[in-house]
Amino acid sequence: MTARADIEAITDRIRERSKPTREAYLDRVAEAAGKTANRATLSCGNLAHGFAVCSPAEKAALAGDRVANLGIITSYNDMLSAHQPFETFPQLIKAAARDAGGIAQVAGGVPAMCDGVTQGMPGMELSLFSRDVIAMAAAIGLSHNMFDAAVYLGVCDKIVPGLLIAALTFGHLPAVFIPAGPMTSGIPNDEKAKVRQLYAEGKVGRAELLEAESKSYHGPGTCTFYGTANSNQMLMEIMGLHMPGASFVNPGTPLRDALTREATKRALAITALGNAYTPVGRMIDERSVVNGVVGLHATGGSTNHTIHLIAMAAAAGIRLTWQDISDLSDSVPLLARVYPNGLADVNHFHAAGGMGFLIRELLDAGLLHEDVQTVYGEGLRPYAVEAKLGANSAVARAPAPRESGDEKVLAPYSKAFQPTGGLRVLTGNLGHAVVKTSAVKPERRVIEAPAKVFDSQQALNDAFKAGELTGDFVAVVRFQGPKANGMPELHRLTTVLGVLQDRGQRVALVTDGRMSGASGKVPAAIHVTPEALEDGPIARIRDGDMVKLDADAGTLEVLVDARDFAMRHPADADLAANEFGFGRELFAGFRRMAGRADHGAAAFGG
Incomplete structure (x- = not known):
């Protein structure tokens, strides 16, 4: 077929x-x-090293190429x-x-x-x-x-x-x-996620959070x-x-x-x-x-x-x-x-x-x-x-069974959960990005709101704890690309933004970092390319700029006059703290050689 x-x-x-x-x-x-592609090309010395610890029978077998x-x-x-x-x-x-x-x-x-x-x-x-x-x-x-x-x-x-x-x-x-x-299976994933949100809001302590996590990963x-x-x-x-x-x-x-x-x-x-x-x-x-x-x-x-x-x-x-x-x-x-x-x-x-x-x-x-x-x-x-x-x-x-054992989990083609896949590529004047739509409710897939700009995951979390993340907004977290700091997953933002969304705010994330396979219910334009360190447009966004993420239409744009936006000087970030500790100094060459996210972000050819 x-x-x-x-x-x-x-x-x-x-x-x-x-x-x-x-x-x-x-x-x-x-x-x-x-x-x-065979051992016959090896010299006797090469081969002897290769099977030195093998049994006599294995050595006899490996001596040839049969x-x-x-x-x-x-x-x-x-x-x-x-x-x-x-x-x-x-x-x-x-x-x-x-x-x-x-x-x-x-x-x-x-x-x-x-x-x-x-x-x-x-x-x-x-x-x-x-x-x-x-x-x-x-x-x-x-x-x-x-x-x-x-x-x-x-x-x-x-x-x-x-x-x-x-x-x-x-x-x-x-x-x-x-x-x-x-x-x-451990505790249900939605129960675990609920405890995470309660912890982020200060409603339960570390002991309760660790207990829930341990029952999930057990x-x-x-x-x-x-x-x-x-x-x-x-x-x-x-x-x-x-x-x-x-x-x-x-x-x-x-x-x-x-x-x-x-x-x-x-x-x-x-x-x-x-x-x-x-x-x-x-x-x-x-x-x-x-x-x-x-x-x-x-x-x-x-x-x-x-x-x-x-x-x-x-x-x-x-x-x-x-x-x-x-x-x-x-x-x-x-x-x-x-x-x-x-x-x-x-x-x-x-x-x-x-x-x-x-x-x-x-x-x-x-x-x-x-x-x-x-x-x-x-x-x-x-x-x-x-x-x-x-x-x-x-x-x-x-x-395989002709019928699903649970159509709420695994649907036949005739009863698909949605007609399109769970991932979509976004394009616009901010470059290219990826959004995972399968966990985002349809009514939340389009958002137009002012930007709140951060140069680290921690800065956003600090703003949340200080009560500064009010109203509708698009969180822009930049300098998180492959060349900047190895493109870490920003998974900790999922809980914070989820709390704000549950409070009734319309929120979204735009970042040149990653959010992993656990990308959740908040619309997130991730892997933004070019990244901020390569003077990508994301480096020109300022607090208050209107940003529109439309996961249905596949667009990602900052709603600023094109000429004014182009004339802005890209923001700088002090990345010195990312260069040392926990082995990061050994990966300086990888950061320099890393390709773009849409090319696979590899540090070698391809």
Whole structure:
């Protein structure tokens, strides 16, 4: 089944635009596969170092190039709930590889930081750049050229995008992504949000807030709201990099282990040593990328992926733009309501039919490219399934249910929550920006109000505590872009602005920073590009200027005489405090080299 004409047209546009870079990339993949992608190129000394700790049988197997060796790239640490389950995965993978006649080695580890821990803290200024560090760290692990395929153990915000950039850089190797799954459900997300607002208003104390947060984030696995981490898992499945049905199975369950064993065996089966060679650089193409964007819109996914998808696509020579993402939003309806777009969490989404139901509905509507290649084989239709535990602890699959288990959480195409996707690109005399509309009520998607300008998140919070944020206004928080301070998430503003909105004020946010997958009920024009530090128009806004954010029309404008506005001198900001402490001094080069948000905000090529 082919995709609908409007989806095909956007895909063709991306394909045509990408021809020079994509062809050059595929040439590099072919050259790597033909000349350097096997252990036979290593000298005896090289090889001896590479298998020094292996058993005699493994050394004998690795001495030639007839037994597949699987490289494990892991983001394990035991501070992050999402990544703690990976502690046991390498041994499970090694045992599964032996059973399949192959070998597996941990090729390397990558850092994994938690935005939930660093929100509002200096460490958040390293967050976006950690994606690029992860890509480079994975590249170091794979640079030993000991491997015929790789499996990637990662879940959260910057980890999966960084791992996929690395996988595509080593595009001649097959790549399978293995998730750990979400934690079991804690207190409802709306209850947690209510306590946060009461704390911001001074109506409850820190003890009550910590108790609520601890009941929400309470065990191994990803946070259960639909932020960047769970958007990552959706993307990896709908792009064909997971095993079908793998994304949202809880950690520490027999099915989770069975899916990990199956992924290991499949990674070994698709190396160049067999008959199903599937190098990830050829597998992921323009159709796969479009499928990812469609999934993002259909689920109301994380705004961070308007940056990450562009960077990931660029790693494969594919030139995706914000306009492509915006145009796809016009064609794709919203089929899922998961917090912050609704009250349910990802466990409820999975129980209602999950990825299998979603993929089937989108395929049947012609909104996905079915004729793609995946790690599971040809075509996306095999992903329209539900994974279960079968005989002998193996994975069994059944067709996804024909009806949603809860249409308030996961709707069929015929009963979509809204006709367009959850993300929209804004344009106007302030440049380009992104807004997440899926959690914003329709009556709040247009606001025209005077600006209140701040050069930091803290300055706005201080104004709130001082009672200065009265009346309707648009909060402009600038000097938060990649070059200024690493483009931190400004998630702490969500609660403050939400309190003001609940009091009856009409408020919105305009910023060159990020707001993450947890962007909520307040309209927020984020990722404003060009950023303030690059003399973007946002640097010329003054207190009292009328600003209009129209998420329906897709516009963002300051209502000031164009000539007068152009003659204004851009504001300056003292960013010295952002340059040192918590490792920020080590990232000065990243800040200098960072690209624009609408180009992926990468500190290296692309």
